[in-house]
Amino acid sequence: MKSISKGGVLISSKWSLATRVPAATFNTAHDRCLACQAVQLSEHSLYLEEIAVCQSPKRLGALIKVLQAQGGRKVLPSDRSGLHPLLIPLASDGSESNLVTCLLRWPEPAKAKPLVMPVVKMERGSKSVKLLARSVDEYLHRLLAEDDCSGPGPLYEAAGPDGQSLYKPGDVAASGFESKPHMYIIKNVGMFPDISESLSLGHMSRGDNTSALVASEWYMRNNHFNGWARPYEFAAELFTKLGKRQEEARDMARVALRLPWWTLEGSYEAARDMGMLSGSPREVRYNLSEEAAAAAQATMSQGVSFREPKPPQAASLDKAAELLDMVVAGEEPSYDGIRERLAQAYSEAGLKDVANFITSAT
The missing domain is CATH 1.25.40.10 (Tetratricopeptide repeat domain)
Structure with missing residues (x-):
């Protein structure tokens, strides 16, 4: 990950990203160590920008440090085996745990507001994704507030300046909700x-x-929760x-x-x-669709059911959504087993960046 050059230190990632730091910056070995740690903490941000092709949340590094301070183990962003194909792992609950806190990269984030990039949790090899928070900032703010209410803990220091700009010790008490921290969270966090x-x-x-x-x-x-x-x-x-x-x-x-x-x-x-509902998962899915509703309406009115065919992009997005649904219903064996077909569907929908992101998992 690091090489020394005449002009300074070239710190590069496995995704062909590099940051050149002037040699004069490093006065001691300790300084060099701190610099390398700083670059390492930006690893997830680099992955988000270059591989997931989306904007990295400003306080992502602070959240990862807080998760580690809770006993979590940082996970490489490319270590996505067994996870939903649209997730970027941040940290596991512990060294032996398969429960992983992740970010969700929606195929079309603008349509998901206010859940543009939510924080979620998933167990590797499972099917469902649990929503923890709508954003990095809201989750980080909540963790700091709850840690403060339970007594002095390590999270505030771990959060550093970015996290500390969201919450200061005593904020819950000052709000008058010390006995009901959940009310502080609803009113002040999200x-x-x-x-x-x-x-x-x-x-x-x-x-x-x-x-x-x-x-x-x-x-x-x-x-x-759109x-x-x-x-x-x-x-x-x-x-x-x-x-x-x-x-x-x-x-x-x-x-x-x-x-x-x-x-x-x-x-x-x-x-x-x-x-x-009854029938196969695909039948259930169709019976809940707009196409089925239009056909039923036409039957009731004794008319002719006619709908314009879906545009190619919409049809491809529906194909991708169906693949994911079929994993949950047990019609497909696993998320890993559909990655290539899922990427192809998104590619056909014109979402090349999403397709490349899905196939980049290790």
């Missing part, structure tokens, strides 16, 4: 799936089903628990299944059953 679900289930545990449903509605609405199935899946589960709400549960499960199946937290089969 929306989080686990907090939203906890609020709803808390109301339910106290027998306040109306408030539980209101909290669930709040979780789903206002585009807080493109993510879990809020609707959660609502379906909640209606099921309440009993005699099977139609509402059915409707919410069907909304969830119109979104990427890998964003479900439970199994595809459980969502399918709550949605009162």
Whole structure:
């Protein structure tokens, strides 16, 4: 990774990126060590810029340091085996853990706002992707706030100036929410799936089903988690628990299944059953599509069903989405097994950068 040249130190990455640092910069061996560490910490940013071809979050390095301070082990961004093809790993939960905190690189990030590059977690070899936070900044801010509330911890120092610009020790106490840090997070940081679900289930545990449903509605609405199935899946589960709400549960499960199946937290089969759907996964997927809705409407009106064929780009994007869904449904063996076909579909959709990113995994 490093070579000495007459003009200084050439520090290069495996992705043919290089930074030349003047020799005069290094007064001691300690300085050289610190410089190499700084470059190493930018490894993920380099990968994002050059391989994933997207903008690296400003505070990504601070988040990785905080994850390490929590006991996590930094993972090479190219070490993507067993992970969803659109993920970039940051850190595992420990040296022996297959649970990996990652960034999600959407094929079309602009359409995913406010989840342009969310922080997620996935177990290697599994199917579902768990949403942790909508952005690096929101996740980092939350971790620092929670660490402060639980007593002096190592995270604030680990975060460095970038992280410390988001949160200062005592901010939660000063807000008046010291006894309810989740309220500080909601009001000052952002929306989080686990907090939203906890609020709803808390109301339910106290027998306040109306408030539980209101909290669930709040979780789903206002585009807080655009493109993510879990809020609707959660609502379906909640209606099921309440009993005699099977139609509402059915409707919410069907909304969830119109979104990427890998964003479900439970199994595809459980969502399918709550949605009162039958048939093969591909049949279920078609029956929930706009094409099926148009055909059903034409049948009801005794008219002729006619829809313009999908544009080639839309058809290719749908092919890619179906491949990912079929892994979740067990029709495809694994994410690694579809990488080449997935890349081809994105390439046909005109997303060459996404295709190259998918095939670059090790």
